[in-house]
Amino acid sequence: MKKRTRYPADFKAQVALDAIREELTLAELSKKHGVHPNMISNWKRAAVKNMSAAFGKDVGLVTSVSDAEIDKLHSKIGQLVVERDFLKRGLRSLGKDRRQMRIEKHHPQLSVRRQCKLLSLTRSGIYYHLVEVRPENLNFMQIIDQQFLKTPWYGSRQMARHMKRHGHETGRHRVRRLMRLMRLVPIYQVPNTSKKHPxxxxxxxxxxxxxxxxxxxxxxxxxxxxxxRRGFLSLVAIMDWATRKVLAWRLSNTMAVEFCIEALKEALAKYGPPKIFNTDQGSQFTSDSFTQVLSDANVKISMDGRGRWIDNRMIERLWLSLKYECVYIHAFETGKEALQGIGKWLKYYNTERPHSRLGILTPDEAYAMKTEPITMAA
Structure with a gap:
């Protein structure tokens, strides 16, 4: 049996730092360092989570423990055993994919065998190697994305027919898989084949x-x-509905919720809370960590119906303009280029580009007119 590779802490820190910079996609980072993309995501998440501990006031201080505290810890161990068994039974009710995400292959104390036993998983499913996105699929994804901006009612069947008519040999199932990867949902109502997150x-x-x-x-x-060029990045934006002003945005090489929370907190800090915040039902926006930020700011939360692209049409229209006026023209090579290019275009969008809904006003100018109503309806 092949011996598991154990990476030193400084190597993990370097890889995590590269991921935090958001200059390379996960595919590029994986090829650069020879590490699986899922492992890079886990290291990045751990680095961000534990970063604040490095600057704590009590770092490096040694404290003494009394006998009473030791007795208290012993009693706590028994309680934790009971709670562990309780949580173990509860975790079994979660989906297989969510339980697999909790596995840490290089955990210093728990082996993969032990983690699989605790989560009721088989080891064979853990060692499945994720295949890198092929250049052909990346090309198909760009073609699908461009066409979907023109015809957002196209489902996988119609999109597959469109691609075949233009000389691209691909089947409906492949198109459907790529559209799911890109989070593209046609605007017509479809049967509810997925369950809400429990x-x-x-x-x-x-x-x-x-x-x-x-x-x-x-x-x-x-x-x-x-x-x-190799892989793709994810972009989140926070927009004011009435004025179409982009209040904050973030790029990320993963789909973790953290970059969405960063954008939300920046918008709240700069502009204060809105009365209502509207999102789709994506897992990032329904997560407790995201909605808790809104609840703490006393913001009412609104969510689109499943598959209802039209409910959030304002920001969908922003993506159309961004991609045709910036992304497809420049064809960014690296994450750093994308960060600079998209930032430059969004600044132009807010400050120089008059919006068709605002007459001759730019989003910045319309947002500054806080006392005068802007006539439009949802």
């Missing part, structure tokens, strides 16, 4: 027949796919 609350849609006239009345957000 631990994530779905909030009602609050914008129906609501007249939105003032800045900071309603904000919205969404994530889109940004094609790169």
């Amino acid at each position: 631990q994530h609350k779905i909030y009602p849609y609050l914008l129906r027949r609501l007249k939105i006239e003032h800045p900071n009345h309603v904000w919205c957000t969404d994530i889109t796919y940004i094609p790169m």
Whole structure:
């Protein structure tokens, strides 16, 4: 049996730092360092989570432990054993994919065998090697993305027919898989074939027949796919509904919720809380960590119906303009180029580009008119 590779801490830190810089996609980082993409995601998440501990006041201090505290710890061990067994039974109710995500192959104390036993998993499923996205699929993804911006009602069948008519030999199942990877959902109603996350609350849609006239009345957000030379990045933006101003944005080489929370916190810090925040039902936006930020700011949460692209149409229209006026023209090679190029275009969008809904005003100018209503409705 092949011996497991154990990576030193300094190597993990370097890889995590490269991932945090967001200059390379996971595929590029994997090829550069010879490490599986899932492992890089785990190291990045651990680095971000534990970064604040490096600057704590009590770092390096040695404290004495009394006999009473030792007795207390012994009693706590018994309690933790009971709680562990309780949690183990609860974890079995989660889906297989979510339990597999909790496996840490290089955990210093728990072997993979032990982790699989605790999570009721088989080891064979853990060692499956994720195949890197092929150049042909990256090309197909860009073609699908461009066509979907023109015809957002195309499902996988119609998109497959479109590609065959233009000389691209691909089947419907391949197109469907790529569209799911890109989070593209056609605007027509489809059967509800997926279950809601058992631990994530779905909030009602609050914008129906609501007249939105003032800045900071309603904000919205969404994530889109940004094609790169090798792989792709994910872009999230926070937008003011009434003025179309982009309040904050972030690029990431993973789909973890952290980059969405960073953008949200930046918008709240700069512009104050809105009355209503509208999102789709993506797992990033339904997660407790994301909705808790909104709840702490006393913001009402609104969520689109499943498959209802039209409910969040304001920010979907932003993606159309961004991709045709910036992304497809420049064809970014690296994450750093994408960060600079998209940042430059969004600044132009906010400060120089008059919006068709605002007459001759730019989003920045419309947002500055906080006391005057802007006539439009949801």
